[in-house]
Amino acid sequence: MEYEAVIGIETHVELATDSKMFCGCPAHFGADPNTNVCPVCLGLPGALPVPNEKAIEWIVMIGLALECEIAHRSQFHRKNYFYADQPKNYQISQFDVPVCSAGMLEIEADGRSTRVRINRVHMEEDTGKMIHIGGGGRIKDADHSLLDFNRSGIPLVEIVTEPDLATPQQARAYAQEVQATVLALGVSDAKLEEGSMRFDANVSLRPKGTGRLGTKVEVKNMNSFRSLERALTYEIERQTAALEAGEQIYLETRHWDESAGVTGGMRSKEESSDYRYFPEPDLVPIEITDTRRDAIRQGLPELPAARRSRFASLGLDPASVAVLMSGGLELAGIFEGACEAGADPKTIANWVTGEVTAFLRRESVQLGETPLTAEHLFELERLCAAGDLSSTAAKQVLVGVLAGEGSPAIVARARDLIQISDAGALATQIDQVLADHPEEYQRLRDGDAKIIGYLVGQVMQITAGRADPKVVSSILAEKARG
Amino acid sequence: MSSPADLTLAEAAAALRAGALSARELLQATLDRALLTEAELHAFLTIDHERARAAADAADEVLARGETTGPLHGIPVAVKDNMVTAGVETTAGSQILAGYIPPYDATAVTALKRAGAVIVGKTNLDEFAMGSSTENSGYGPSANPWDTGRVPGGSSGGSAAAVAAGSAMIALGSDTGGSIRQPAALCGVVGMKPTYGLVSRYGLIAFASSLDQIGPISRTVEDAVTTLEVIAGHDPLDATSYRGEYPQYRSSLERGVAGLRVGVVTELAGEGISPDVLSACRSVVDSLAEAGATISEVSLPSMEYALSAYYLIAPAECSANLARFDGVRYGLRVEGATVEEMTARTRAAGFGPEVTRRILLGTYALSAGYYDAFYGQAQKVRTLVIQDFTKAYEGVDVLVSPTSPMTAFELGSRTEDPLSMYLVDVCTIPSNLAGAPSISVPVALDVASLPIGFQIMAPALGEEVLFRVAAEVERASGWNDRRPPLVEADHGV
Amino acid sequence: MAFRVRSGPIYNRRMAIDIDIAYVARLARIELSEEELERIGRQLGGILEHAALVQELPTDGIEPTSHPLPMVNSFRPDQVIPPIERETALSQAPESEEGYFRVPPTLEAE
Numbered sequence A: 001m002e003y004e005a006v007i008g009i010e011t012h013v014e015l016a017t018d019s020k021m022f023c024g025c026p027a028h029f030g031a032d033p034n035t036n037v038c039p040v041c042l043g044l045p046g047a048l049p050v051p052n053e054k055a056i057e058w059i060v061m062i063g064l065a066l067e068c069e070i071a072h073r074s075q076f077h078r079k080n081y082f083y084a085d086q087p088k089n090y091q092i093s094q095f096d097v098p099v100c101s102a103g104m105l106e107i108e109a110d111g112r113s114t115r116v117r118i119n120r121v122h123m124e125e126d127t128g129k130m131i132h133i134g135g136g137g138r139i140k141d142a143d144h145s146l147l148d149f150n151r152s153g154i155p156l157v158e159i160v161t162e163p164d165l166a167t168p169q170q171a172r173a174y175a176q177e178v179q180a181t182v183l184a185l186g187v188s189d190a191k192l193e194e195g196s197m198r199f200d201a202n203v204s205l206r207p208k209g210t211g212r213l214g215t216k217v218e219v220k221n222m223n224s225f226r227s228l229e230r231a232l233t234y235e236i237e238r239q240t241a242a243l244e245a246g247e248q249i250y251l252e253t254r255h256w257d258e259s260a261g262v263t264g265g266m267r268s269k270e271e272s273s274d275y276r277y278f279p280e281p282d283l284v285p286i287e288i289t290d291t292r293r294d295a296i297r298q299g300l301p302e303l304p305a306a307r308r309s310r311f312a313s314l315g316l317d318p319a320s321v322a323v324l325m326s327g328g329l330e331l332a333g334i335f336e337g338a339c340e341a342g343a344d345p346k347t348i349a350n351w352v353t354g355e356v357t358a359f360l361r362r363e364s365v366q367l368g369e370t371p372l373t374a375e376h377l378f379e380l381e382r383l384c385a386a387g388d389l390s391s392t393a394a395k396q397v398l399v400g401v402l403a404g405e406g407s408p409a410i411v412a413r414a415r416d417l418i419q420i421s422d423a424g425a426l427a428t429q430i431d432q433v434l435a436d437h438p439e440e441y442q443r444l445r446d447g448d449a450k451i452i453g454y455l456v457g458q459v460m461q462i463t464a465g466r467a468d469p470k471v472v473s474s475i476l477a478e479k480a481r482g
Numbered sequence B: 001m002s003s004p005a006d007l008t009l010a011e012a013a014a015a016l017r018a019g020a021l022s023a024r025e026l027l028q029a030t031l032d033r034a035l036l037t038e039a040e041l042h043a044f045l046t047i048d049h050e051r052a053r054a055a056a057d058a059a060d061e062v063l064a065r066g067e068t069t070g071p072l073h074g075i076p077v078a079v080k081d082n083m084v085t086a087g088v089e090t091t092a093g094s095q096i097l098a099g100y101i102p103p104y105d106a107t108a109v110t111a112l113k114r115a116g117a118v119i120v121g122k123t124n125l126d127e128f129a130m131g132s133s134t135e136n137s138g139y140g141p142s143a144n145p146w147d148t149g150r151v152p153g154g155s156s157g158g159s160a161a162a163v164a165a166g167s168a169m170i171a172l173g174s175d176t177g178g179s180i181r182q183p184a185a186l187c188g189v190v191g192m193k194p195t196y197g198l199v200s201r202y203g204l205i206a207f208a209s210s211l212d213q214i215g216p217i218s219r220t221v222e223d224a225v226t227t228l229e230v231i232a233g234h235d236p237l238d239a240t241s242y243r244g245e246y247p248q249y250r251s252s253l254e255r256g257v258a259g260l261r262v263g264v265v266t267e268l269a270g271e272g273i274s275p276d277v278l279s280a281c282r283s284v285v286d287s288l289a290e291a292g293a294t295i296s297e298v299s300l301p302s303m304e305y306a307l308s309a310y311y312l313i314a315p316a317e318c319s320a321n322l323a324r325f326d327g328v329r330y331g332l333r334v335e336g337a338t339v340e341e342m343t344a345r346t347r348a349a350g351f352g353p354e355v356t357r358r359i360l361l362g363t364y365a366l367s368a369g370y371y372d373a374f375y376g377q378a379q380k381v382r383t384l385v386i387q388d389f390t391k392a393y394e395g396v397d398v399l400v401s402p403t404s405p406m407t408a409f410e411l412g413s414r415t416e417d418p419l420s421m422y423l424v425d426v427c428t429i430p431s432n433l434a435g436a437p438s439i440s441v442p443v444a445l446d447v448a449s450l451p452i453g454f455q456i457m458a459p460a461l462g463e464e465v466l467f468r469v470a471a472e473v474e475r476a477s478g479w480n481d482r483r484p485p486l487v488e489a490d491h492g493v
Numbered sequence C: 001m002a003f004r005v006r007s008g009p010i011y012n013r014r015m016a017i018d019i020d021i022a023y024v025a026r027l028a029r030i031e032l033s034e035e036e037l038e039r040i041g042r043q044l045g046g047i048l049e050h051a052a053l054v055q056e057l058p059t060d061g062i063e064p065t066s067h068p069l070p071m072v073n074s075f076r077p078d079q080v081i082p083p084i085e086r087e088t089a090l091s092q093a094p095e096s097e098e099g100y101f102r103v104p105p106t107l108e109a110e
Helices: A053-065 A168-185 A225-244 A290-298 A304-313 A318-326 A328-341 A345-363 A374-385 A391-402 A408-414 A423-436 A438-445 A451-462 A469-481 B009-018 B023-041 B049-064 B107-114 B157-165 B181-187 B221-231 B250-254 B275-290 B303-324 B339-350 B353-366 B372-395 B418-425 B429-434 B463-477 B485-491 C021-027 C034-056 C086-091
Strands: A003-014 A077-080 A090-093 A100-109 A112-125 A129-133 A144-148 A155-161 A197-207 A217-222 A252-257 A262-265 B044-047 B076-080 B118-123 B170-175 B190-193 B213-218 B261-265 B294-298 B398-402 B438-445 B451-457 C100-103
Touching: A003 A168, A003 A225, A053 A100, A053 A112, A053 A155, A053 A168, A053 A290, A077 B303, A090 A112, A100 A168, A112 A168, A168 A197, A168 A225, A168 A304, A168 A318, A197 A225, A217 A225, A225 A252, A225 A262, A304 A318, A304 A328, A318 A328, A318 A345, A328 A345, A328 A374, A345 A374, A345 A391, A374 A391, A374 A408, A391 A408, A423 A438, A423 A451, A423 A469, A438 A451, A438 A469, A451 A469, B009 B023, B009 B049, B009 B221, B023 B044, B023 B049, B023 B076, B023 B118, B023 B157, B023 B485, B044 B157, B049 B118, B076 B107, B076 B157, B107 B118, B107 B170, B107 B221, B118 B157, B157 B170, B157 B181, B157 B213, B170 B181, B170 B190, B170 B221, B181 B190, B181 B438, B181 B451, B190 B221, B190 B463, B213 B221, B221 B250, B221 B438, B221 B463, B250 B463, B261 B275, B261 B372, B275 B294, B275 B398, B275 B438, B275 B451, B275 B463, B294 B372, B303 B353, B303 B372, B303 B418, B303 B429, B303 C034, B353 B372, B353 C021, B353 C034, B372 B398, B372 B429, B372 C034, B398 B463, B418 C034, B438 B463, B451 B463, C021 C034
Parallel strands: A217 A252, B076 B118, B076 B170, B261 B294, B261 B398
Antiparallel strands: A003 A155, A003 A197, A077 A090, A100 A112, A112 A155, A129 A144, A144 C100, A197 A217, A252 A262, B044 B118, B170 B213, B190 B213, B190 B438, B398 B451, B438 B451
């Protein structure tokens, strides 16, 4: 029997607010353990939560960007479960009335566009972090665990799709589009490697063409878009094999093991979770009027879909647009900066998606960690347009700028890459080449225009590429005419 | 009167300002009284002599300059031990918090300090404020100053006993289902539960968050007003804190009740109420009529369901509020091979039987398959209770009833049957469900010379009318700050 | 006037309740012996029979009340307040290690 996959994605997005969701502790990443904590986020006796207004505004932004309905009135619930990284042993979350519901996000994958329905977008708080000591860091073999509550209480937005995705590629495209969206909104760092954006997937299989849903398995612990795609590919294969062997699929949570390339079952609890949700009595309802919602909508920045079509209208091919959009805001931002300064979009796009991207990958750095600016790109493009740099030299200059050697003009001079366009200056080198190649010189004089290309190449070689081939070519053509 | 410990707050404040008494002398008299009574009463879990003396000395220095910091300047105050105090052990009466030193002050405690109060210590309570007798304290029960073989009521039994005995001039209590008013009634003092949200809950170790409210326990209605004015106010650290105006209530004290409409709650005036209590309350109602109030009988049909709703809502909230006591970050830890086992053992060892019962009750009421029938239904009944009150207040300004169906009962007499203990709260619970203010005023002694409390209820934010009636009840009852036999020896009478 | 004695059943109606007390104790994470479970189960049965009276009242169309006063939108501005000292945070911990709270190993994954 042939099976098809039914995939739904839950995305957790940590908001980049200054302070935490329910207290004034700093919400930034990377502080020493237990230094960004207070009575509220440590769950000390007597402490009470007060919601961060900006986080509420930002979740509405996310909901609007995902074309959700915004609830006029929603409320927080307590989700009760014991876990040592959760200071109150309940999480303040939302249950039956999330801030946002019934949205949609359009993605491009497998050569077509798919509308992924968003079930809900709700507000909650993050947990602390647990480090397992001994036993190679594996939970079940650990000797003991250490707890850091810096992350406890960081605002967390959960975005839940309907089971509208059919392939791992679509799942990946969806995840990337969600990342691009929250980055465009400026509400999160959305860094998968730091965990400020996390994806869990629900996967089930059903006989192709049928409408019923199979038993779903939750897959967690994917720390990159690639591992999301790999984990889903693996899990679909695993479930297919199991079903074909007549085995049953169990409702369970499986963790993706990146190095082993497999998912493994983790929890063997007697009971399925009984979270005992009830309205959070320490908090009052959230009311968002139509006026407030519309004001937030007015303030939304350009979203990825709109930006993508605007880039396409500049004459960029879809592949370049995809690369520009994929690197978060940085690539698109520097591209736009250079274009706004007046540079040619296609040239800039070629550089950014070519040399710049290659450099970043090779050096494993972020664009922001390099000295390259939009102004640099503009300056470089002007040097080319003025004929001072060949396109080959421009690419070398770009690498020099990225490596911190200075501005394009400085790098071009330092690396001696300024193009020689002056006919007088080139005459000596041309005469030298003609003297060294008497046969070819003769053919030139005989009017054989085809030899010009070869001779230009020779001039380029002895000038180390600095000669302007157009000028050399026209001088040689003149000599041919005699 | 021989001891300054027997002054009312109003009298002591006047004496301090006049220079007739120093804060140090007043504190010493209070501490002496505690020394005399604590062996029998066990009203306090902690008496902080050092900090109290330092605060009294600081108050005297300010007085020496002819100034005062606030209305409680130099006044010895006791704080129920479920309100956190920076650097001073706070246990909420539970072994699970034995030795716990909080890093911050509850907002109400900060307010007391700002008003110049001298905090004497932390008072005993039923563990996590769950109980009506202080017998559920993890540190042993308190006794009633009127008869040390009897309970002081609860859960703020230590605070009520301390104020009655004079080992504190005023005290803070917390009231979730009657925990200020019922012990105040049983100890012959005034206990007031303000409108929900009027006093910040920040730093109050939560029992049931949607019902909990901090309020004053004092010997007179005037002192309750003074204390409430100090602790009430918007607190940005409590999202449920009231954001409107906070009026002064003092003018209510002299206004009388002429023209006010007083409703006697039918459902709280019959079965299950002791005859002495009923007859005392009947005379108070008669005297209110004489003072110009119009009396009518008002039926609140949902009242008989309020207790049931309360014993679902409060345990449900408590089951989540007490989940944080897990042996990880503070308090007791009983070792286990895994963190799960450690937490399960810590909670088994740290919580007393009543707290365990309520956590399990609440967990059950919220669990899959039972939520709608229990917790969900209880919340709807809560709506009906509020609707009943709203309807009643269309015809009357205040409602009255006994505070407690009975006077102080003997220690140990109700501990075996949890339900019989729950029934003690039948008159006080409705105000908590409605989030409305309510006060208990001592009005008489029963045949066994035990105090009887009279309860007045007002609509939410109706503190002004509440205090008008309370002041009249205080005057008309002729209670006149009667003192328990335990301290009469120290009176020199 | 006023306080008359009301006759009739008020607090003595009871309903039958089923309760899996061992399951509830696991959810609440309290380790209890068989004997304790049995005793508490019996007590809770009695209390719940009384609490179940709430089911007698018709509540069609009645909204549940989770907060006694009609308030909405109680927020704080996104402003950082200095955290407490780590030493203070850890001072009450039963066990700590190098700036962390320390606990025995866990059975369950997150």
